[in-house]
Amino acid sequence: MNKRAVATALTAAAVLLTCGCANNKKSNKKKTVPERPTEWSVEQRSVEEVTPLKGEDMAFVKRDEDDDSIVRIIQGVLGASPVTNEQEALDLIASYSQEMGFGDVYSELKFAGTIEYGDITDYRFEQYYDGLQVTGSFIELTVDESYRSLPVVINSTYTDMWGFSTKPRVSAEAALKCASDKYKVTKGTIPKLTIYTGPTLVWIVPVSNSKISDVYIDASNGNTIHEDMKVS
Incomplete structure (x- = not known):
């Protein structure tokens, strides 16, 4: 691989780890989804x-x-x-x-x-x-x-999840970097993928902070959308 190819590959890798992609507006909703069910296995009441x-x-x-x-x-x-x-x-x-x-x-x-x-x-x-x-x-x-x-x-308080995608566009490694840009993250920390209010697919990253226990990183664009405060 020549030097130009190596430089291109490194640049691409850096982009993948970039946090807060403000121009990335793609939703977690699929563009096309199957029709909703019209029948249920249990007789319905009104x-x-x-x-x-x-x-x-x-x-x-x-x-x-x-x-x-x-x-x-x-x-x-x-x-x-x-x-x-x-x-x-x-x-x-x-x-x-x-x-x-x-x-x-x-x-x-x-x-x-x-x-x-x-x-x-x-x-x-x-x-x-x-x-x-x-x-x-x-x-x-x-x-x-x-x-x-x-x-x-x-x-x-059921959330309608019809057509929602649980495939993250931001990797766990990138979510760690996003969190560590602002907070101290202990070595070996493993982010947890979950579905937050919205619904929004997020990575929950534990952080070492006197007031905050976890930060929620949007798994579609790397933005921090929520912080869990420690209970005193």
């Missing part, structure tokens, strides 16, 4: 079928503040059969997929446990997509023993 709780005239429905086609909370008797375990809870959630804009909850949701208080049990499921956790996205189903253990609330 808000109109929900029975109001005692003393209420109608079921309570809360929609997304930015998109009123998305239902975030339904409160009322959601089904006629008791929910007593994780699988029954997931099946009930799946039956509201069309109404609440869920994809395939059987592949996207992971059981995170239950929270019990009095007669109430919350079944919590966190969202994953292509093996990566979707930050802040979960679905909770509330069961009330005073209603014969019937489900009475479904609460969702």
Whole structure:
């Protein structure tokens, strides 16, 4: 390889490690995606079928503040059969997929446990997509023993991941460099790929700092988009 070729190769490598590519506006959304499903493996329910709780005239429905086609909370008797375990809870959630804009909850949701208080049990499921956790996205189903253990609330922060690409355009090595340009990064640190609010594909890089524990590097352009503050 001649000197000019070597210089060209080194320049190209440097470009790959450059942070904050402001002109790189390509989205993580694929340009073409298959059509959304119109059928589900579980029979679908609608808000109109929900029975109001005692003393209420109608079921309570809360929609997304930015998109009123998305239902975030339904409160009322959601089904006629008791929910007593994780699988029954997931099946009930799946039956509201069309109404609440869920994809395939059987592949996207992971059981995170239950929270019990009095007669109430919350079944919590966190969202994953292509093996990566979707930050802040979960679905909770509330069961009330005073209603014969019937489900009475479904609460969702589910993120629509349809057509989202989990292939980073910025490598883990480049993300480390981006973080180390501003913060001290311990040798041997391994970035973690995850899905942040947006959704945005990010590398989470732990840093050595008195106030900040992790920085989030956009995996599409190398920009720092978030910093986790340490809890004092």
